[in-house]
Amino acid sequence: MPVKEIAGIQVDFDDEGFMTNPDQWTKEVAQALAKEEGIGELTDGHWKVIDFMRNDFKEKGQPPTIRRINKVGGVPTKDLYTLFPKGPAKKAAKIAGLGKPQGCV
Amino acid sequence: MKKILILGAGTAGTIMANKLSQNLNHEEWQITIVDKHETHYYQPGFLFIPFDIYSRNDVVKPKRDYIPTSVEMILSSVEVIEPENNRVKLTDNRILGYDYLILATGSQIKPEETVGLKEGGWYKNIFEFYTPEGAVELQKFLKHWQGGRLVLNIIEMPIKCPVAPLEFLFLADWWFTEKGIRDKVDITFVTPLPGAFTKPRAAQILGSFLEKKNINLVxxxxxxxxxxxxxxxxxxxxxxxxxxxxxxxxxxxxxxxIERSGMGDELNFVPTHKHTLQSKKYENVFVIGDATDLPSSKAGSVAHFQADVLMENFLRHIDGLPLLEDFDGHANCFIESGFGKGLLIDFNYDVEPLPGKFPLPGVGPFSLLQETKMNHWGKMMFRWVYWNLLLKGSELPIEAQMNMAGKMR
Known part of the structure; x- marks a missing residue:
């Protein structure tokens, strides 16, 4: 398991770059991860998604799907693609410090 | 008299009606099943209709023929489920109370969820084959099509029978070859998944099939x-x-x-305990088949394996025993690959499809993740098994839980 120091914190990752311990997540870590993903400075729009995802994760135990972020979180899918280009569900989950969305079967 | 109510008489509901009828004392229990449609469809057969292998008549039978006479069958749509009051309201305002409820309400396609899909091109040059109507319309179109760009796309996951899109592509490749126009058809598979299938090993093998058959993957x-x-x-x-x-x-x-009753998630699937099949919210509600939100495949084989677990757990629950966490996500799917051949995959929540022999280790007769003629015959024979054994809740020579014997890592 790779460990990296980000914003002064030792953070554990899996092989695909998803954090394995959501408790190590801070806003600073999120910002650093966003830069690595090529997203740059996080805006209010990004935070709305990230906050929803983290709260939903606490409740449901798994990262929400694009549809759920749209229907329950109230973020239009088109906006989600603008905020987190190319695979928003995965990218946003990564920055929100959640595991890889399990996708499907 | 205690009442058990099943909503939905598709594959899962019908199997449960049969199993409950076989296992419960009819003087103590009244079993009722409700469905709005009279006709039972053999859904795996839809795939074959566009290619004129089956016709509509090959995939339909009256539901009534598969519900035991000891089970009361009501032909009606349901207005709403009131799980807090243990009752269900039918559209004609009749009220059905229950002690236990089994939700087998299935899944359906929703083309109207995508802008432009079910509009001017619908059933003109845009088709689906998940309904008998769609499959028949597509058959009519293909009969006269001279070739061009064929695109098959999956809008979003999860879908019923995740191998069906691949089977359609393989059969299309075969069918256009037979018709002598394969060189005039460009076939492209467009999927939200990272590869040809949901599980890595199978995705790799099935991906190589796409390549071999000259099917583009996006x-x-x-x-x-x-x-x-x-x-x-x-x-x-x-x-x-x-x-x-x-x-x-x-x-x-x-x-x-499910949406009207406030019992589902954002896709109207019912939150269900992954291993016991009990509703996460209501102790006297069980969920089976496509209606669940489980990360298992939405397929008839899964409903069949779930039925074994649900039956056992139902009997335990009425006797006050703890439920068994016995459902492991087991799925078993034939994959038609064209030219009279097929593949077979057998997997569960934790073990992805692996190569090997099935059901007898080393013997078969079926081969896992390999293309054989025998697998194709298995697929074709399965229709008989479905109508004569599976729906009736008979014992099949396959355990509900996946078995590692015969599989190779």
Missing amino acids: AEYNTGSVDWENNKLVSFDEQEIEYDLLVTIPTNMGSDL
Whole structure:
């Protein structure tokens, strides 16, 4: 398991770059991860998604799907693609410090 | 008299009606099943209709013939489920009370969820094969089609029978070859998944089949809308794919009844305990088949394996025993690969499809993740098994839980 120091914190990752311990997540870590993903400075729009995802994760135990972020979180899918280009569900989950969305079967 | 009510008389509901009838004392229990349709469809057969292998008549039987006479069958749609009051209201305002409820309300396609999909091009050069109507319309279209760009796209996961899109592509390759126009058809598979299938090993093997059959793969493509006037798909990030014929797997959702009753998630699937099949919210409600939100495949084989676990757990629950966590996500699917051959996959929540022999280790007669003629015959024979054994809740020589014997890592 790779460990990296980000914003002064030792953070554990899996092989695909998803954090394995959501408790190590801070806003600073999120910002650093966003830069690595090529997203740059996080805006209010990004935070709305990230906050929803983290709260939903606490409740449901798994990262929400694009549809759920749209229907329950109230973020239009088109906006989600603008905020987190190319695979928003995965990218946003990564920055929100959640595991890889399990996708499907 | 205690009452057990089953909603939905598709594959899962019908199997449960039979099993409950076999296992419960009819003087103590009244079993009732409700469905709005009279006709039972052999859904795995839909795939064969566009290619004129089956006709509509080959995939239909009256539901009534598969419900035991000891079970009361009500032909009606349901207005709403009131789980807090242990009752269900039918559309004619009749009220059915229950002690236990089994939800087998299935899943359905929702093309209207995607902008432009069910509009001007619908059933003209945009088709689906998840309903008998769609499969028949597509058959009529293909009969006269002279070739062009065939695009098959999956709008979003999860979908019923995740191997069906691949089977359609393999059969299309075979069918156009037989017709002598394969060189005039460009076939492209467009999927939101990172590869040909959901599980890595199978994705790799099935991906190599696509390549071998000269079928293009566009992965991680999320269809945002369909520009039917200009015949192209437009993804959420503005990538366009042109088609002459679009075969689409629309969004799959649980029943509208589940939404009306406030019992589902954002796709109207019912939150269900992954290993016991009990509803996460109501102790006297069980969920089976496509209606669940479980990360198992939405397929008849899964409903069949779940039925064994549900029956056992139901009997335990009425006797006050703790439920067994016995459902392991087991699925078993034949994959028709064209030219009279097929593959077979057998997997569960934790073990992805692996190569080997099935059901007898080292013997077969079926081969896992390999293309054989025997697998094709297994698939074709399965229709008989479905109508004569599976729906009737008979014992099949396959355990509900997946078995590692015969599989190779």
